[in-house]
Amino acid sequence: MKQYAYYPGCSLESLATSYNLSTLEVAQTLGVDLKEIKDWNCCGATAYFPVDELLAHTLVARNLALAEKDGLSDFVAPCSACYKNAYFTNAYLKKDPDLAEHINYALEADNLHVNGTMKVRHLIEVFIEDVGLDEIEKKITHPLKGLRVAPYYGCQLLRPRKDQENVENPQFFESLLSALGAEPVDYPSKTRCCGGSLIITNRKAALDMVHILLQDAVNRKADVIATTCPMCNVNLEVYQGQVNREFGTQFAIPVMYFTQLMGVALGIKPEKLGIGKELVSGEPVLAFAY
Amino acid sequence: MSEQFEPTIIGFTCNWCSYRAADLAGTSRMKYAPNVRLIRMMCSGRLDPTFVLRALSSGADGVMITGCHPGECHYIEQNYKALRRFLLLRRVLAGLGIEPERVKLVWASAAEGARFASETTAFVEEIRKLGPLNWGKTDDRQQTMDDVESSVVNRPSSEMEVPA
Amino acid sequence: MSNELSFSNEIANVMYATHGNPIKDCLQCGTCSGTCPAVEFMDHTPRAIIGLINAGYRDEVLASNTFWSCASCYHCTVRCPAGIDIADMMYALKRYSMWKGQHQEGLIGPVFAQSFVKMIVDSGRSFEPLLAPTYIFKHGPRGLVQEAQTATGLMLKGRLPLLPKKIKGLKKFQNMVRRIIPIGEPS
Amino acid sequence: MSEKIGVYVCHCGTNIAGTVDVKGVAEWAAEHLKHRGVVIGRDYKFMCSSLGQELVENDIKELGLTRVIVAACSPHLHEKTFRTACERAGLNPYLCEMVSIREQVSWVHTDKVAATEKSKAAISGGVERVIHNEPLEPIQVPIHADTLVVGGGIAGIQAALEIADAGYHVCLVEREPSIGGHMAQFDKTFPTLDCAACILTPKMVEVGAHPNITLLTWSEVEKVDGFVGNFKATIRKKASYVNTDSCTGCGICWEKCPKKVVDDVFEAGMGIRKAIYRPFAQAVPKYPVMDVENCTYFKNSKCKACQLFCPTEPNSINFEQKDEILEVQAGNIILATGYDLFDATRIPQYGYGKLPNVFTSLEFERMCNAAGPTEGKIVLRDMKTAPKSVVVVHCVGSRDENYNKYCSSICCMQSLKFAHLVMERTGAEVYNCYIDIRTPSKDYEEFYKRVLEEGGHFIRGKVAEITDAARIPEEEGKLIVQVEDTLIGKQRRIPVDMVILSAGLEPRHDAKEVGKLFGIACGASGWYTERHPKLDPVATMTDGVYIAGCVQGPKDIPASVVQGAAAAARVLGKIQQGVISLEPIRASINKDQCSGCRICNGLCPFNAIAYIEDDNVSDINPALCQGCGTCVAACPAGAISGTGFSNEQIIAQIDGLLLRNLEPAGV
Structure with missing residues (x-):
């Protein structure tokens, strides 16, 4: 069985524990062997690039180097920001020997060396491409029949990748949801930004952006929003209350990780998927499966 | 000022793009290093790898091959063949113990006088760093040349060419 | 020119x-x-x-x-x-x-970026509660109340750990960082 | 050494003499290259002047020079001048070589010593090379008086008519059932707003009736053999299942045909046609063709309504008809195969194909056309509601690294025309979202002004996205166009009923393969490469093949007509010469050395090399060969030599440039 270097990222240890739980459960059920990288560090998310670009890349490179040391070929991140950072640092390392030299000089202090040979993947990619939708469909025991899910891609899962890829109107998330038996909702803001870290630095702007997303999903009669990133999830879910206060709205739409929905459809017990930890209850979703 | 090594470089240009780029560099009075002496051919596809070896073994320290950008060849696609030969040639050179960097391939369109000038100067500096080649300045030059020519000629021709 | x-x-x-x-x-x-x-x-x-x-x-x-x-x-x-x-x-x-050192006054971004970086350099990981003081202060009392409500909610759901995690090879990690930016001598 | 070589070094005023010691160089050549046959070395103020040329001519006559080297400017400037001078003095012109010491030396170097030394080396190289030059004669090729025009749009039509009117025969090949091209689809043409059909139809009819034009529609060129003056094209005339000898074009067959098909070509998907159809009423020729893929009879052997109702005697419907393969001889070829419209679905954020009231420019053209699917009414996709507000989006797929980098050239004027038509016919508010308005032709700017005066709104900004997701009540049920109005620096959301995408022009999807068929190349953007972008815009690198209209790059109707006429003029010039001379720079195969390995055969992009089975050798057709020399370099047996650029010449030049030809010191 193929083993993947698993980089959970900081959020999955705290705010997004349910993402981590559900990821590990679903991976096990689908026979995906995720081996957590030993002693990984924070990748810097979006907050590190404003300070020092080289250091930001070095932080990311340390994790890549640790994974390379384990002799694994695929680096898997469930967080879109971690994924984007790893994807690009890895790509730059390959095409820019100067950058690689700088970084390796720093890594030397930690007895590490990075080559940029990893294939950087997002978790959803591994499930869709490596496991395959057919295989997933076969293992579904509790199809989410009639559940209208708004797939929220967010930003960094897709962008700034653009080489020949459809970054404006992707469809893979929809296909996954269909495989789970759910009904993917076509809504216009699926790749629109949730505000990301602006929730800390520019609360008003971020709440405005979250408001638009929630509005679009609710207008298209979604029962739940599915996310692929802890940052998106927190913004859409944890800050729903603040959006309601700010805009006088009454949103109460559950926001769940795609792995939680997969877990439910695969018949895994909700507690094991971290369901119950959310501030906007995910209970209504369960009704569709059981 | 200390004597610095002035390399001698042979440049092959195609009649349609890179030779005209050199012309344009001239009419625009762009200055570049005087170390490159040019040979005009109709197309970079005309470049027989033995020309390069001949130049290097006759006293040149480097060879610059220039042609139209890929996709802009006047003869449709012959510059791709030049590219293929160039890559092979670098392998042969490495095999002979000569730094492959002594041969450089530059694409320059007829509008890229500036590029021609800057690439030429850059190449002269690269060769200056590598130092004199001194190949063929020994007495058994002819011997070496024959070895080289046979090593290229005896290569399976399929390896040399782009499949049609 | x-x-x-x-x-x-x-x-x-x-x-x-x-x-x-x-x-x-x-x-x-x-x-x-x-x-x-x-x-x-x-x-x-x-x-x-x-x-x-x-x-x-x-x-x-x-x-x-x-x-x-x-x-x-x-x-x-x-x-x-x-x-x-x-x-x-x-x-x-x-x-x-x-x-x-030249930016608009009253912005949270620069402060946030700096404290975030400091946190990573100190521990190798990021930890949300540590961030709070910098930005709650900027948001004023109303922000503080909202933030406190949210944070309490999260705490009750077990989503905010009480102690920050640190990576094990922290010393070497900091040496690595030191090779790129000056962060003071190892203590 | 039997050759007598004269070396002439030009001052070019101070252009060369300012940096190079020209006198020293000339003297050096006479002294140090004496043993290589240099008998005279001269310097002169302006070699290209008539006195300078006379200098060379006199020396040829008096000193009996057998080779000439002129060290001056680039050969691209004056090679012809000096070769002609040599010819006047009785020396074969190809025994004269130029050495560039201006563009390659004096203008680009500042160090006088280095420049002088480089000039010496260059002359030394030239001398060694010219020793190996051979006297050559230009190749004479007779010109077949017929012309093949490929593509029956306005450019092809113009070219065909010009040549036919001059009294020469033309074969016009068109892929679709009718000529007319994109222009036939339009309603009005900018800037004068004449009706496209009114000005195009007479020309189409003229083509159809012209005694000097053979019109082959529903046909495609499959193969081209031969060379300038003597092409042979193999053309597939697709079966139309209609016997054109008896068909009168009465239209009963398509009236009776029960099978409706969405017309993606002529009606741009906006209208329907039948399985047997004529694309539009004014089509030339008037005969219909059968769409086999949709015909009920071809699908399940039932129906035959068309045949049943055909009133002609004998019946014109022939289900047994087969494709015909025709061979056409031609001395010259004009390619006018036009463009494809940019596929707007490639920009998902513009919503085309998903949001019903987003239209492409071609769809809108059809909608405006009185003979089109809405009979000229501008309406929403429901085919009845007139829009109250419209956005015209400029630069769709153009000026964009993600799609096409180039400006499509026609979209500004086309968009202005759309704005005018919408205002005129619906009174709706019209917004043009543009990056720059480009109106650089006669009366174009005036048209822009007119649209401004009519009340068109102009927003300077490239549209970012188009959505139907309303955020405020005013946006409900509308298309919202999100754009920065860059002149006020604000993001705006403009709610409208209809959006028209001014999609750019793209090279035909099969331009590359078609180009290969005719031996011509596409540039980086995919348009065919002209021989010279300014001075020879309709010729190509392949002698006898010309391009006209949008195949060469995006252009509007006036420019396409100009190019069609220009290509025709070039062809007529060639026909009138009767015979043309080609530069004798060619490759040839020494049959005794050729092993018949055929490596060279596939290398030639002009199909000039053929394998002769009987002799087990390959042979090069000198009229097809363009002289690139790739085969010369590739021949493992060294059996191919390149006239004018032989191995001997180049190797000698290398040795000369490296000064290995000088006598060893002390000898």
């Missing part, structure tokens, strides 16, 4: 990994600003910022909140018809303004 680097080139130089992005290629079409989801909160649109950069209006650019309002969603980058990595340019402007 003057030997001084133009402001536009200075910014391009701060975009290390993406290599001299063609800020100068901007055709002022406004695709970035038409796309930007945060544009309403910016004092200049992204396109205008590029215009100001290319025109050399350094002080106006540094005084702008535009790049601090960028959410790094890269939507402008993928749509830009001139191939400019605009989101990366926004990062470059943040770096530049922090290095020069």
